[in-house]
Amino acid sequence: MRQFLMVVAFTLLTVGLFAGYSNFGIPQIEPAQPPKQEKIDLGAMTMDKFIALGEKIFNGKGTCTLCHNNLGRAPMLGGTAGLVPKRLVDPRYKGEATNVEEYLIESFVKPSAFVVAGFGKKGTNDTVSPMPDVSAGSIRLNDAEIKAVVAYLQDSGGAEVTVKIPTDAPEQTEQTEGEPRAPFETPEQAIAELGCGACHKVATEEGEVGPDLTKIGGLRDKAYLRQAILDPNADITEGFEKDQMPPDYGAQMYAQELEMMVDYLAGLK
Ligand code: HEC
Ligand code: HEC
Structure with a gap:
């Protein structure tokens, strides 16, 4: 914690020192390695590699772990594959799936087909899911990526892996170490x-x-917005809970990006 506070303090100091200068010459905070587009030969892929790809997408491009983590924002998914038979006969289930694979795919793209009790959008009595459609918006997984994540969830949930590795998908993403x-x-x-x-x-x-x-x-000035991004728990917006927003954006963004984001948000009125 102490170390974290020191890092935050240092980051704020660095940002403060350089915010006054022109955009050139702003030093870059070392960011986490972002996902990099890479072609993968699906034809030569084994099921083990396909499952591993699904795990990478789950933790990376899919942004699933923003919510599916041990902070209680969303249910853990380790046992979900095993729960599906119960879900399918639950009176609250509104979807069309008939097996585990179909249920998982449906839950990624139509999350409100079944809303896990206690996790629905506020005020909807667990009828509307706060989870976004992961095939659209900013996540935008393609069919092959969705299948890979299904394979990963079936495998890690101890269920039979039923997905077939697609052979016709042109492009895949994989997280690779590389250039910043x-x-x-x-x-x-x-x-x-x-x-x-x-x-x-x-x-x-x-x-x-x-x-x-x-x-x-x-509603908020630039200093507040900067802090809200770097240290979300410093002040919690009324009606929301702490530990919901990821605390590590400071490590993922370059200093100039943080300032660009703060300027942009400050201009939204
Ligand atoms: C913005 C937060 C958020 C993100 C991002 C998110 N989810 Fe969810 N997810 C939830 C919440 C909340 C629920 C529980 C409500 C519901 O059942 O829809 C849920 C439910 C689910 C379920 C159904 C669980 C069950 O027991 O029926 C699956 C499967 C799932 N998510 C997979 C994923 C995958 C895979 C990704 C990434 C590609 C993802 N989610 C991204 C919030 C999120
Ligand atoms: C997993 C969900 C999640 C993600 C992803 C997320 N936030 Fe948040 N954010 C929250 C929640 C919940 C709050 C309210 C609780 C709090 O104040 O920490 C919040 C609060 C904020 C606030 C303060 C709002 C106010 O009313 O003062 C800002 C600004 C903000 N987020 C910006 C961002 C930006 C920029 C990103 C992306 C770089 C981001 N958030 C990503 C969940 C998230």
Whole structure:
């Protein structure tokens, strides 16, 4: 904790020192390695590799772990595959799946077909899910990626892996170590790539887990917004809970991106 506070303090100091200078010469905070597009030869892929690909997508591009983690924002999915037979006969189930594979795919793209008790959108009595359709919006997984995640959830849930490795998908993504990524060029791009829209209504995104940011500039100043991104628990917006927003955006963004984001949010009135 102490170390974390020191890192935050240092980051704030660095940002403060350089915010006054022109955009050139701003030092870059070392960011986490972002996902990199890479072609994968599906034809030569084994099921083990396909499952491993699904795990990478789950933890990376899919942004699933923003919510499916041990902080209680969303249910853990380790046992979900095993629960499906019960879900399918649950009177609250509104979908069309007939087996585990279909149920999982449906839950990714039509999350409200079944809403796990206690996790529905506020005020909807568990009829509407706060989870976004992961085939659309900023997450936008393609069919092959969705199948890979299904394979991963079936395998890790101890269920039979029934998905077939698709052979016709042109492109896959994989997280690779490599060059530091190029900085995001626009705030909209940063918002999309960093997954803010999974939780916030902002830019073209419609997330509902966190506060609506479309008029945030009228409510908060730049210093507050900077802190809200770097240290979300420092002040909790009324009506929301702590430990919901990921605390590590400071490590994922370059300093210039943080300032670009803060300027953008401050301008939303
Ligand atoms: C913005 C937060 C959020 C993100 C991002 C998110 N989920 Fe969810 N997810 C939830 C919540 C909340 C629930 C519980 C409500 C419901 O049943 O829809 C849920 C439910 C589910 C369920 C159904 C569980 C069950 O027992 O029926 C599955 C499967 C699932 N998510 C998979 C995923 C995958 C895979 C991803 C990433 C590609 C993902 N989710 C991304 C919030 C999220
Ligand atoms: C997993 C969900 C989640 C993600 C992803 C997320 N946030 Fe948040 N955010 C929240 C929640 C919940 C709150 C309210 C609780 C709090 O104040 O920490 C919040 C609060 C905020 C606030 C303060 C709002 C206010 O009313 O003062 C800002 C600004 C903000 N987020 C910006 C961002 C930006 C920018 C990103 C992407 C870089 C992002 N958030 C990603 C969930 C999320």
